[in-house]
Amino acid sequence: MSTPETAKPDGAAEGAGVAARAESLTKAYGTGPTAVVALDAVDVTIARGRYTAVMGPSGSGKSTLMHCLAGLDTVTSGRVWLGETEVTGLDDRRLTQLRRDRVGFMFQSFNLLPTLSAAENITLPMDIAGRKPDKAWVDTVIGTLRLGDRLRHRPAQLSGGQQQRVACARALASRPELIFADEPTGNLDSRSGAEVLTFLRAAVDDLRQTVVMVTHDPVAASYADLVLFLGDGRIVDEMANPTAEAVLERMKRFDVIRHG
Numbered sequence: 001m002s003t004p005e006t007a008k009p010d011g012a013a014e015g016a017g018v019a020a021r022a023e024s025l026t027k028a029y030g031t032g033p034t035a036v037v038a039l040d041a042v043d044v045t046i047a048r049g050r051y052t053a054v055m056g057p058s059g060s061g062k063s064t065l066m067h068c069l070a071g072l073d074t075v076t077s078g079r080v081w082l083g084e085t086e087v088t089g090l091d092d093r094r095l096t097q098l099r100r101d102r103v104g105f106m107f108q109s110f111n112l113l114p115t116l117s118a119a120e121n122i123t124l125p126m127d128i129a130g131r132k133p134d135k136a137w138v139d140t141v142i143g144t145l146r147l148g149d150r151l152r153h154r155p156a157q158l159s160g161g162q163q164q165r166v167a168c169a170r171a172l173a174s175r176p177e178l179i180f181a182d183e184p185t186g187n188l189d190s191r192s193g194a195e196v197l198t199f200l201r202a203a204v205d206d207l208r209q210t211v212v213m214v215t216h217d218p219v220a221a222s223y224a225d226l227v228l229f230l231g232d233g234r235i236v237d238e239m240a241n242p243t244a245e246a247v248l249e250r251m252k253r254f255d256v257i258r259h260g
């Protein structure tokens with residue numbers, strides 16, 4: 001298919017468009033003098049068809065940002081959109097529906113159901129939602145993640161890396177508008193971690209998905225197209241086409257500010 005959009009020279013075919021957006025997003029935990037401002041009037045745009053990493057020191061607000069963008073947590077003030085839908089203001093039922101139908105999640109702990117096979121885990125969210133999986137798409141996802149010969153295995157019969165690949169397939173299976181990955185390599189050795197990151201990269205490049213990943217690891221962040229740096233609840237910097245070395249150098253500057 002050739003449209004003016006797919007002809008963009010920077011390969012941003014699916015990059016044209018906004019997957020999620022926040023405007024003046026503030027999140028405070030608690031009230032009064034003990035309140036913690038986890039996010040302080042954050043403006044952010046997540047481009048569609050891109051791989052965005054979120055980095056920053058511990059406590060800088062990375063998980064809170066992800067949770068607020070994904071409709072997993074309420075905001076104190078400001079507005080959040082997923083695509084064209086304003087997330088802020090949706091009631092619980094609609095929020096649940098939005099998360100289920102339009103967002104994929106990966107966590108550090110793979111969160112697979114131990115009694116189900118890999119195949120059953122992959123389609124579980126859709127089974128719960130009463131949605132029929134698109135078999136051709138699910139097969140493509142399974143092929144991309146090289147899980148074809150593991151589908152009958154239960155999680156305990158799989159390595160950590162394979163389990164996270166199943167979790168990745170589960171996140172992709174409903175073809176969500178946005179995949180949030182919170183420290184997806186945090187529980188993996190570096191080889192399995194690299195494999196999962198390569199598959200997330202392939203999900204963006206080959207399957208045209210959109211990924212937002214929270215990570216502490218500069219090497220993991222280097223797989224992304226763009227790194228957003230959070231500091232004390234604000235986006236303080238960003239880096240396109242990151243290398244692990246450049247990300248590490250940028251992270252060191254947080255230490256200088258803190259301890260210097």
Ligand SMILES: Nc1ncnc2c1ncn2[C@@H]1O[C@H](COP(=O)(O)OP(=O)(O)OP(=O)(O)O)[C@@H](O)[C@H]1O
Nearest residue numbers: 029036037038056057058059060061062063064065
């Ligand atoms: N449920 C909560 N109740 C009170 N304070 C919270 C809660 N969740 C987070 N916070 C505070 O909000 C701030 C941001 O936390 P958040 O977990 O988003 O940071 P993070 O950058 O993801 O940290 P880490 O890298 O350690 O996971 C921190 O000061 C944290 O203590």
